[in-house]
Amino acid sequence: MHSHPRQQSAMRFYYGLLLTGLSVFALEYAPQPMYNAISAEFGVDRSTTGLLVSICLLSLTISPLFVGVVLNRVGVRRALLWAACMLGLSGAGLLAARSFPQLLAVRSFQAALIPVVLTSVITAISFLFRHLDLKRALAGYITASLTGSLLARVGGGLAGQYLGWRPIVIMPCILFLAGAWLVRDLPESPHHSSGIHNLKDYAALLRQPGIATILFAEACGMFAFGALGNLLPFRMAELGHGNGGRIGLMYASYSIGLVASVSLRPLRRLFGGTSRLLLFGMGFFMLAAIPTAFPSGRILFCGMWLVAFGQFLVHAMCPGLVSSLAARSGKCERSMVSGLFLSCAYLGCMLGSFAPGILYGRLGWMACYACIQTVLVLGFAAVLPLCARKGALD
Numbered sequence: 001m002h003s004h005p006r007q008q009s010a011m012r013f014y015y016g017l018l019l020t021g022l023s024v025f026a027l028e029y030a031p032q033p034m035y036n037a038i039s040a041e042f043g044v045d046r047s048t049t050g051l052l053v054s055i056c057l058l059s060l061t062i063s064p065l066f067v068g069v070v071l072n073r074v075g076v077r078r079a080l081l082w083a084a085c086m087l088g089l090s091g092a093g094l095l096a097a098r099s100f101p102q103l104l105a106v107r108s109f110q111a112a113l114i115p116v117v118l119t120s121v122i123t124a125i126s127f128l129f130r131h132l133d134l135k136r137a138l139a140g141y142i143t144a145s146l147t148g149s150l151l152a153r154v155g156g157g158l159a160g161q162y163l164g165w166r167p168i169v170i171m172p173c174i175l176f177l178a179g180a181w182l183v184r185d186l187p188e189s190p191h192h193s194s195g196i197h198n199l200k201d202y203a204a205l206l207r208q209p210g211i212a213t214i215l216f217a218e219a220c221g222m223f224a225f226g227a228l229g230n231l232l233p234f235r236m237a238e239l240g241h242g243n244g245g246r247i248g249l250m251y252a253s254y255s256i257g258l259v260a261s262v263s264l265r266p267l268r269r270l271f272g273g274t275s276r277l278l279l280f281g282m283g284f285f286m287l288a289a290i291p292t293a294f295p296s297g298r299i300l301f302c303g304m305w306l307v308a309f310g311q312f313l314v315h316a317m318c319p320g321l322v323s324s325l326a327a328r329s330g331k332c333e334r335s336m337v338s339g340l341f342l343s344c345a346y347l348g349c350m351l352g353s354f355a356p357g358i359l360y361g362r363l364g365w366m367a368c369y370a371c372i373q374t375v376l377v378l379g380f381a382a383v384l385p386l387c388a389r390k391g392a393l394d
Contacts (some may be wrong), residue, residue, distance in 0.1 A: 007206075012127055016182025017128075020084055021121045024114055024177055025148030026035065026156075028056045029170035029281045031107075033045030033157030033247045034165035034369040035233040041165075044102035047357035050230045056111040057226070057350035061343050063115030070116060070173040078190045080120035083113040084180040090171030095166060121200065122184060137190060142259075148172075150254055158246015168320065171368040175217065202340060213386045217278075218318040219348030221285060223313040224372045228292060229305070231360055231368065241297045249363030260312035275387040278317055282383055285310030293369045306374075319347065 023109030031052040032040060039049045040057045042166040071079055086109075093106035122141065129137040156168040233247045241247070271277040290312045319341055326337045352372075 002045055013128060013183050013186050014125065014140075016179050016186075017121050017125055019175060019182065020080070020117060020142040020179035021141055022148035022151075023084075023087075023172045023175040024121075025145045026152040026175065027110060027169075028114065029149050029152040030156050030169045030172055032163070032230065033153055033233060033251065034160050034168055035230075036237050036247075037160070037165045038100075038103075038232075042103070044100050045357075046231065046234050046361050047354055048100070050353050052107050053225065053230060054353045055104065055108050057115055057218075057346050059111035059352060060198055060346040061102050061116075062322045063119070063339075063348055067119045071119060073127040075188055076120050076123050076127075077183075077186050079116050079288070080124065080183065080186070081118065081180055083120070084176045084183075087113050087117065088173050088177035088180065092169040095168050103118050111326065112277060124183075131357065142261075144259055146254070150251065151252030153254065154248045157251065158245045158306045160248070161245050163378050200318050203327060205337065208325060208328075210386055211322055213382050214318055214321050214325070215344040217282060217379045217383045218228045218315065218341070219344045220375050220382070221282075221311050221314045222348035223352035223375050224285070224289060225307070226349035227356040227368070227372050228289075228307060231357060232300075232304075234357075234360065236297060237363060238295045239295060239300070246297075250301060250304060253301075253308040256305055256314035257315075260309050261316045263314050263378060266312070278314070278321070278383055279308060279380075279387040280315040281317065281377075282380040285314060286373070289318070289369075289373055289376060293366065294371075296364075319344075 031049075035046075037050070038044075039046065040203050072073065074082075090106055090110050094103065097103040097106055125137050125141055131165070152168075154173070160168045206215075209348075229251070232250050236247050236250060266275060270278050271280055288303065288306035291299050292307065294303075296301070322341050323337055352375075356368045356371050359371055
């Protein structure tokens with residue numbers, strides 16, 4: 001008799017969680033299409049401006065070391081509500097910032113809360129749909145996260161040229177308050193984290209055949225993708241296309257990530273196994289980066305679609321590969337495997353969003369491109385022997 005009201009309540013919670021997840025990725029990447037305007041206003045260079053996103057990636061890199069402990073002690077619901085409300089109120093700090101150190105301090109505060117919100121959202125969705133269609137519910141979360149990053153980059157770039165950068169970076173903060181209101185009565189969900197694992201646990205995991213190689217390839221791919229995504233605004237300005245609308249459209253290529261994810265199963269059948277598909281994905285990614293070396297905005301736009309497809313194809317395969325390789329031993333906790341994968345992925349992205357910018361500022365775009373391509377070649381060379389061994393991945 002009461003199942004319908006309960007279902008409506010559960011869906012309200014779910015939509016609130018999706019809105020909160022969308023807001024996280026919108027907040028994380030909102031400054032990216034506005035880099036030129038922020039750099040000009042505060043008089044900072046490319047690599048320094050890139051810290052606005054890199055600081056968030058750094059937080060996500062080390063998050064497995066502390067988020068589980070926080071949620072165990074505070075509770076998922078309370079942690080989610082407090083973190084979301086504080087992120088919402090942090091918009092006032094962005095509005096008041098009058099120097100780059102002040103702006104970076106506010107972003108650092110936001111970065112510390114982002115992993116808490118993300119982990120709480122995933123945990124709450126898993127609890128709400130534990131007896132229902134969990135895969136479909138989590139697929140909705142993935143779609144929301146991709147939508148958030150696209151809205152921030154594409155929509156933010158288009159709107160930013162008329163409104164300025166401050167309204168764009170503040171808008172996700174307002175969405176956090178709306179999401180917190182929708183999930184204010186969310187039932188408490190248990191968080192089964194084992195807390196902090198010691199370094200011996202991680203070392204044992206990395207010694208298992210193939211895992212370190214896959215993690216290295218994932219980190220290389222994220223390095224290259226993070227570098228290109230972070231430096232696009234500056235490269236477009238150098239090529240004479242520096243307005244926010246055109247820069248925002250460059251990020252539309254990220255939408256092909258959905259196509260890559262959906263195509264994974266048929267492509268695996270087409271290539272006759274996981275090993276060949278992974279090798280193809282790494283090779284395709286490496287070759288797709290070549291058009292980004294040309295001094296043409298149109299070629300760069302087309303090249304980014306190829307780069308995005310190659311990156312998302314590899315990125316969609318690697319989590320499953322690491323999990324299956326770890327499962328062969330039967331000795332590793334799933335949470336530890338997932339945490340290590342995310343840390344390696346975000347570490348690569350963080351380094352890519354910062355280090356190549358230094359080369360770009362001092363030696364120009366071709367030095368930056370050479371760095372990106374070298375990392376991709378190293379990733380391809382790492383997986384080549386693994387994929388050549390029969391039965392190593394399939």
